[in-house]
Amino acid sequence: MTMQLVxxxxxxxxxxxxxxxxxxxIGLVPTMGALxxxxxxxxxLAKQHADIxxxxxxxxxxxxxxxxxxxxxxxxxxxxxxxxxxEGVDIVFSPDSREVYKDxxxxxxxxxxxxxxxxxxxxxxFFQGVLTVVTKLFNMVGPDIAVFGQKDAxxxxxxxxxxxxxxxxxKIIEGPIIREPDGLALSSRxxxxxxxxxxxxxxxxQSLDLAKRLYVDNERSAKGIKQAVSDFVGLVPSAKLDYxxxxxxxxxxxxxxxxxxxxxVLAVYIGSTRLIDNAFFRR
Amino acid sequence: MTMQLVxxxxxxxxxxxxxxxxxxxIGLVPTMGALxxxxxxxxxLAKQHADIxxxxxxxxxxxxxxxxxxxxxxxxxxxxxxxxxxEGVDIVFSPDSREVYKDxxxxxxxxxxxxxxxxxxxxxxFFQGVLTVVTKLFNMVGPDIAVFGQKDAxxxxxxxxxxxxxxxxxKIIEGPIIREPDGLALSSRxxxxxxxxxxxxxxxxQSLDLAKRLYVDNERSAKGIKQAVSDFVGLVPSAKLDYxxxxxxxxxxxxxxxxxxxxxVLAVYIGSTRLIDNAFFRR
Numbered sequence: 001m002t003m004q005l006v007x008x009x010x011x012x013x014x015x016x017x018x019x020x021x022x023x024x025x026i027g028l029v030p031t032m033g034a035l036x037x038x039x040x041x042x043x044x045l046a047k048q049h050a051d052i053x054x055x056x057x058x059x060x061x062x063x064x065x066x067x068x069x070x071x072x073x074x075x076x077x078x079x080x081x082x083x084x085x086x087e088g089v090d091i092v093f094s095p096d097s098r099e100v101y102k103d104x105x106x107x108x109x110x111x112x113x114x115x116x117x118x119x120x121x122x123x124x125x126f127f128q129g130v131l132t133v134v135t136k137l138f139n140m141v142g143p144d145i146a147v148f149g150q151k152d153a154x155x156x157x158x159x160x161x162x163x164x165x166x167x168x169x170x171k172i173i174e175g176p177i178i179r180e181p182d183g184l185a186l187s188s189r190x191x192x193x194x195x196x197x198x199x200x201x202x203x204x205x206q207s208l209d210l211a212k213r214l215y216v217d218n219e220r221s222a223k224g225i226k227q228a229v230s231d232f233v234g235l236v237p238s239a240k241l242d243y244x245x246x247x248x249x250x251x252x253x254x255x256x257x258x259x260x261x262x263x264x265v266l267a268v269y270i271g272s273t274r275l276i277d278n279a280f281f282r283r
Numbered sequence: 284m285t286m287q288l289v290x291x292x293x294x295x296x297x298x299x300x301x302x303x304x305x306x307x308x309i310g311l312v313p314t315m316g317a318l319x320x321x322x323x324x325x326x327x328l329a330k331q332h333a334d335i336x337x338x339x340x341x342x343x344x345x346x347x348x349x350x351x352x353x354x355x356x357x358x359x360x361x362x363x364x365x366x367x368x369x370e371g372v373d374i375v376f377s378p379d380s381r382e383v384y385k386d387x388x389x390x391x392x393x394x395x396x397x398x399x400x401x402x403x404x405x406x407x408x409f410f411q412g413v414l415t416v417v418t419k420l421f422n423m424v425g426p427d428i429a430v431f432g433q434k435d436a437x438x439x440x441x442x443x444x445x446x447x448x449x450x451x452x453x454k455i456i457e458g459p460i461i462r463e464p465d466g467l468a469l470s471s472r473x474x475x476x477x478x479x480x481x482x483x484x485x486x487x488x489q490s491l492d493l494a495k496r497l498y499v500d501n502e503r504s505a506k507g508i509k510q511a512v513s514d515f516v517g518l519v520p521s522a523k524l525d526y527x528x529x530x531x532x533x534x535x536x537x538x539x540x541x542x543x544x545x546x547x548v549l550a551v552y553i554g555s556t557r558l559i560d561n562a563f564f565r566r
Contacts, residue, residue, distance in 0.1 A: 013452055021304070106396040107448035113389040139450040165390035167422040169296055
């Protein structure tokens, strides 16, 4: 089957409706393009859970703050399309920005607990933008399942809450973090790194290893682990810790003690590039 | 066909899925029960536009403020069910409150323009509650069309914006205001009125008539018309004007001049009962 490219919302609806009438289970993988192995792993996961896989490619303006990298965000549609084709994606959905947000856009989806801290505190528009565009994509595509990566752990947690709280008839599938051989978590923003910064960026995954080692050595104080990570990142010249936190993996609320569902999440500036990473203590 | 009663969200989903696979167009009429001729007219409208009509009956707690009438709101499920049966409703959907809002409910739908004034200014939680529950009902039922009354004009405007901005694949049908023979707009809250208050409540529709008469007499100043209405309501002992405003019917923004799409909206306390009404100038 040749991959189909859909660019209009109305056409997407029609295609989706026809597929549903034919009892095809639709899997959606929402992306902002700049695809890497992380995205491709989500596509493979979608193929396991659905008959038809739709990858959306849309750089969503409303989740970028005014001083963030919306304009510089890497875009290479031809390359992305070829990667989707190679992975056996059935439909690439790439809606036109003027159609996605009309002139008078005044309706948003918000979350008032999970998204208040960490990424939400540092990037005040981010989660409202993400939850709104994900709701829109859900309504445009009407998937049975949708796949999101554990790499954006807080986003994943908020989207699970979105689906559960607003009763979307959609099952969320979680994809594990995909890493380079040396441990760096894949991210579309890794292309911003210079050669030296690429090396320094290892401090993120090394911080997670350090935290897990401390946990294995019976450290259970969040404060102690956070301090150790902070000290460690402080040794890397190009690195500036934005936050490190230990949270409950289900609710994303800060924890004092490292419990059984705890995870460590951190954001670090490497030069001017902001990277995030995370890990569960018990997985 | 006997009317079906559905009380669980999962069953509603299954029933709806089966109907869709059978190419049945689903029409939803969301209500809070306490049905009157206004609701019944919406049901009849739904029957014209859909193969299967689902009336939801759910008194939504999140759209009531802490000092509003959630507890006293009239509830008579048996009567409502019989009225639905008589009107040929196919399915009454009455979800259990504990299932609708789980313990950790943190996701809401907001609107930042239409809903800022009038009802939104007086009732700060109202529109967030309405838009959230309507989104939930849309996702539970998956209707092709949904019917809302022009009586709640600002709500109707916000719901049209919800559907358009969040790309719900749903057509909104508008039902005209249904009135008593003497002009009082039907409302579930009319049962709160004493005999004298019932008479005084006519000042709402009489205010609309007055405004339209002024318009016909070439009055185009919103200020002039509002002042006349305010003076008129001031003459009724049990009445206290909450607001009167002239807005654009499409955007619900206040207007200085009465233009071709203008409408007059007002809210008046009759004793302790708050009633609303509205009219277009050109319809």
